[in-house]
Amino acid sequence: DAGVTQSPTHLIKTRGQHVTLRCSPISGHKSVSWYQQVLGQGPQFIFQYYEKEERGRGNFPDRFSARQFPNYSSELNVNALLLGDSALYLCASSRDRGFPETQYFGPGTRLLVL
Amino acid sequence: EDKVVQSPLSLVVHEGDTVTLNCSYEVTNFRSLLWYKQEKKAPTFLFMLTSSGIEKKSGRLSSILDKKELFSILNITATQTGDSAVYLCAVGRYNNNDMRFGAGTRLTVKP
Numbered sequence: 168d169a170g171v172t173q174s175p176t177h178l179i180k181t182r183g184q185h186v187t188l189r190c191s192p193i194s195g196h197k198s199v200s201w202y203q204q205v206l207g208q209g210p211q212f213i214f215q216y217y218e219k220e221e222r223g224r225g226n227f228p229d230r231f232s233a234r235q236f237p238n239y240s241s242e243l244n245v246n247a248l249l250l251g252d253s254a255l256y257l258c259a260s261s262r263d264r265g266f267p268e269t270q271y272f273g274p275g276t277r278l279l280v281l
Numbered sequence: 282e283d284k285v286v287q288s289p290l291s292l293v294v295h296e297g298d299t300v301t302l303n304c305s306y307e308v309t310n311f312r313s314l315l316w317y318k319q320e321k322k323a324p325t326f327l328f329m330l331t332s333s334g335i336e337k338k339s340g341r342l343s344s345i346l347d348k349k350e351l352f353s354i355l356n357i358t359a360t361q362t363g364d365s366a367v368y369l370c371a372v373g374r375y376n377n378n379d380m381r382f383g384a385g386t387r388l389t390v391k392p
Contacts, residue, residue, distance in 0.1 A: 209382030
Protein backbone atom coordinates (compact mmCIF):
# COMPACT_ATOMS: atom_id res chain seq x y z
CA ASP A 168 0.00 0.00 0.00
CA ALA A 169 1.14 3.53 -0.74
CA GLY A 170 1.99 5.67 2.24
CA VAL A 171 0.99 9.28 2.83
CA THR A 172 1.97 11.39 -0.14
CA GLN A 173 2.51 15.13 -0.27
CA SER A 174 3.09 17.60 -3.04
CA PRO A 175 5.10 19.49 -3.94
CA THR A 176 8.27 18.27 -2.25
CA HIS A 177 9.91 21.69 -2.31
CA LEU A 178 8.57 25.17 -2.88
CA ILE A 179 10.07 28.66 -2.95
CA LYS A 180 7.81 31.67 -2.51
CA THR A 181 8.26 35.35 -1.72
CA ARG A 182 6.76 37.31 1.15
CA GLY A 183 3.11 38.19 0.67
CA GLN A 184 2.39 35.34 -1.71
CA HIS A 185 -0.06 32.50 -1.17
CA VAL A 186 0.75 28.79 -1.12
CA THR A 187 -1.27 25.57 -1.34
CA LEU A 188 0.14 22.28 -0.10
CA ARG A 189 -1.50 18.93 -0.83
CA CYS A 190 -1.74 15.65 1.00
CA SER A 191 -3.14 12.25 0.10
CA PRO A 192 -3.71 9.94 3.07
CA ILE A 193 -3.20 6.22 3.23
CA SER A 194 -6.11 4.35 1.68
CA GLY A 195 -8.83 3.84 4.29
CA HIS A 196 -7.63 6.67 6.51
CA LYS A 197 -10.21 9.36 7.11
CA SER A 198 -8.24 11.68 9.39
CA VAL A 199 -5.59 14.09 8.15
CA SER A 200 -3.48 16.33 10.37
CA TRP A 201 -1.07 19.08 9.39
CA TYR A 202 2.09 20.01 11.28
CA GLN A 203 4.66 22.75 10.82
CA GLN A 204 8.27 21.94 11.64
CA VAL A 205 10.62 24.90 11.76
CA LEU A 206 14.31 24.07 11.48
CA GLY A 207 15.65 22.84 14.81
CA GLN A 208 12.19 22.39 16.34
CA GLY A 209 9.72 19.57 16.68
CA PRO A 210 6.54 19.45 14.61
CA GLN A 211 3.81 21.82 15.77
CA PHE A 212 0.16 20.96 15.23
CA ILE A 213 -1.80 23.15 12.81
CA PHE A 214 -5.06 21.36 11.95
CA GLN A 215 -6.87 18.06 12.05
CA TYR A 216 -9.62 17.15 9.60
CA TYR A 217 -11.87 14.15 9.88
CA GLU A 218 -14.74 13.34 7.57
CA LYS A 219 -14.24 16.70 5.87
CA GLU A 220 -14.73 18.70 9.06
CA GLU A 221 -12.16 20.56 11.13
CA ARG A 222 -11.73 18.67 14.42
CA GLY A 223 -8.77 20.45 15.91
CA ARG A 224 -6.78 23.61 15.45
CA GLY A 225 -3.43 24.65 16.83
CA ASN A 226 -2.21 28.11 17.73
CA PHE A 227 -1.76 29.48 14.22
CA PRO A 228 -3.07 32.72 12.70
CA ASP A 229 -6.05 32.90 10.37
CA ARG A 230 -3.66 33.10 7.42
CA PHE A 231 -3.54 29.32 7.73
CA SER A 232 -6.55 27.38 6.48
CA ALA A 233 -7.22 23.88 5.30
CA ARG A 234 -9.89 21.67 3.89
CA GLN A 235 -10.53 18.00 3.27
CA PHE A 236 -12.13 16.58 0.17
CA PRO A 237 -14.62 13.71 -0.25
CA ASN A 238 -11.74 11.37 -1.11
CA TYR A 239 -10.11 12.40 2.21
CA SER A 240 -7.21 14.20 0.58
CA SER A 241 -6.44 17.58 2.05
CA GLU A 242 -5.05 20.99 1.21
CA LEU A 243 -3.27 23.43 3.49
CA ASN A 244 -3.40 27.05 2.40
CA VAL A 245 -1.24 29.83 3.74
CA ASN A 246 -1.92 33.45 2.76
CA ALA A 247 0.29 36.52 3.01
CA LEU A 248 3.44 34.47 3.53
CA LEU A 249 5.99 35.66 6.06
CA LEU A 250 9.65 34.72 6.31
CA GLY A 251 8.81 32.81 9.48
CA ASP A 252 6.53 30.49 7.54
CA SER A 253 9.63 28.83 6.09
CA ALA A 254 9.44 25.28 7.41
CA LEU A 255 8.81 21.63 6.65
CA TYR A 256 5.06 21.04 6.47
CA LEU A 257 4.12 17.52 7.45
CA CYS A 258 0.86 15.77 6.79
CA ALA A 259 -0.16 12.75 8.85
CA SER A 260 -3.07 10.39 8.34
CA SER A 261 -4.83 7.94 10.62
CA ARG A 262 -7.90 5.78 10.43
CA ASP A 263 -9.70 7.47 13.33
CA ARG A 264 -9.73 10.98 14.65
CA GLY A 265 -9.26 10.39 18.35
CA PHE A 266 -5.94 8.56 18.30
CA PRO A 267 -3.14 10.58 16.75
CA GLU A 268 -0.76 7.98 18.14
CA THR A 269 -1.72 5.81 15.19
CA GLN A 270 -0.92 8.40 12.54
CA TYR A 271 1.57 7.95 9.72
CA PHE A 272 3.56 10.89 8.46
CA GLY A 273 4.18 11.88 4.87
CA PRO A 274 7.56 13.05 3.58
CA GLY A 275 6.62 16.69 3.93
CA THR A 276 6.79 19.80 1.79
CA ARG A 277 9.73 22.06 2.41
CA LEU A 278 8.66 25.69 1.98
CA LEU A 279 11.16 28.50 1.71
CA VAL A 280 9.86 32.07 1.88
CA LEU A 281 12.24 34.73 0.59
CA GLU B 282 0.94 25.26 29.36
CA ASP B 283 1.79 21.75 28.18
CA LYS B 284 5.51 21.16 27.70
CA VAL B 285 7.68 18.41 26.27
CA VAL B 286 11.40 18.93 26.81
CA GLN B 287 14.13 16.79 25.28
CA SER B 288 17.78 16.64 26.26
CA PRO B 289 20.42 16.86 25.11
CA LEU B 290 19.58 18.90 22.01
CA SER B 291 22.49 17.36 20.17
CA LEU B 292 24.92 14.55 20.74
CA VAL B 293 27.99 13.29 18.89
CA VAL B 294 29.24 9.78 19.58
CA HIS B 295 31.38 7.13 17.89
CA GLU B 296 30.19 3.84 16.52
CA GLY B 297 29.76 1.27 19.26
CA ASP B 298 28.91 3.80 21.95
CA THR B 299 25.71 3.60 23.99
CA VAL B 300 23.51 6.69 24.18
CA THR B 301 20.60 7.73 26.38
CA LEU B 302 18.13 10.34 25.19
CA ASN B 303 15.82 12.05 27.64
CA CYS B 304 12.27 13.35 27.39
CA SER B 305 10.40 15.07 30.21
CA TYR B 306 6.84 16.27 30.01
CA GLU B 307 4.28 18.38 31.79
CA VAL B 308 0.93 17.90 30.14
CA THR B 309 -2.68 17.65 31.18
CA ASN B 310 -4.62 14.46 30.47
CA PHE B 311 -1.51 12.44 29.59
CA ARG B 312 -2.31 9.31 27.59
CA SER B 313 0.86 8.16 25.84
CA LEU B 314 4.45 8.99 25.00
CA LEU B 315 5.89 8.19 21.60
CA TRP B 316 9.40 8.17 20.17
CA TYR B 317 10.06 8.86 16.50
CA LYS B 318 13.19 8.82 14.34
CA GLN B 319 13.47 11.54 11.72
CA GLU B 320 16.27 11.14 9.20
CA LYS B 321 15.37 13.36 6.29
CA LYS B 322 11.73 14.27 6.37
CA ALA B 323 8.98 11.96 7.65
CA PRO B 324 9.20 10.97 11.32
CA THR B 325 9.05 7.20 11.60
CA PHE B 326 7.52 5.52 14.62
CA LEU B 327 9.76 3.74 17.13
CA PHE B 328 7.85 3.14 20.36
CA MET B 329 4.64 4.00 22.14
CA LEU B 330 4.62 3.90 25.94
CA THR B 331 1.56 4.12 28.13
CA SER B 332 2.49 2.28 31.32
CA SER B 333 5.26 3.05 33.79
CA GLY B 334 8.19 0.73 34.22
CA ILE B 335 7.56 -1.53 31.24
CA GLU B 336 10.49 -1.51 28.86
CA LYS B 337 9.82 -1.60 25.15
CA LYS B 338 12.63 -3.10 23.09
CA SER B 339 13.41 -3.36 19.41
CA GLY B 340 16.84 -4.60 18.50
CA ARG B 341 19.41 -2.20 19.88
CA LEU B 342 16.78 0.35 20.87
CA SER B 343 14.82 0.35 24.10
CA SER B 344 12.64 2.81 25.95
CA ILE B 345 10.93 3.14 29.29
CA LEU B 346 8.42 5.52 30.84
CA ASP B 347 8.20 6.87 34.39
CA LYS B 348 4.76 8.39 34.90
CA LYS B 349 5.51 9.42 38.46
CA GLU B 350 8.57 11.48 37.56
CA LEU B 351 7.11 12.41 34.14
CA PHE B 352 9.94 11.36 31.88
CA SER B 353 11.04 8.76 29.40
CA ILE B 354 14.41 7.62 28.11
CA LEU B 355 15.41 6.12 24.81
CA ASN B 356 18.53 3.96 24.85
CA ILE B 357 20.52 2.95 21.81
CA THR B 358 23.30 0.42 22.33
CA ALA B 359 26.19 -0.34 19.97
CA THR B 360 25.38 2.72 17.87
CA GLN B 361 25.90 2.64 14.11
CA THR B 362 26.27 5.47 11.61
CA GLY B 363 22.75 4.63 10.40
CA ASP B 364 21.43 5.70 13.79
CA SER B 365 22.33 9.30 12.95
CA ALA B 366 19.04 11.20 12.96
CA VAL B 367 16.83 13.50 14.97
CA TYR B 368 14.93 11.63 17.67
CA LEU B 369 11.59 13.16 18.55
CA CYS B 370 9.52 12.60 21.66
CA ALA B 371 5.79 13.29 21.48
CA VAL B 372 2.91 13.11 23.96
CA GLY B 373 -0.66 12.12 23.25
CA ARG B 374 -3.40 13.44 25.51
CA TYR B 375 -6.98 12.49 26.24
CA ASN B 376 -9.55 14.81 24.67
CA ASN B 377 -6.99 16.11 22.18
CA ASN B 378 -6.57 15.19 18.57
CA ASP B 379 -2.95 16.26 18.24
CA MET B 380 0.48 15.18 19.43
CA ARG B 381 2.69 17.59 21.40
CA PHE B 382 6.32 17.24 20.29
CA GLY B 383 9.61 18.09 21.89
CA ALA B 384 12.32 19.90 19.94
CA GLY B 385 14.21 16.69 19.29
CA THR B 386 17.71 15.40 19.93
CA ARG B 387 20.07 15.39 16.97
CA LEU B 388 22.29 12.32 17.21
CA THR B 389 25.42 12.06 15.09
CA VAL B 390 27.30 8.77 15.08
CA LYS B 391 30.82 8.99 13.70
CA PRO B 392 32.64 5.98 12.22
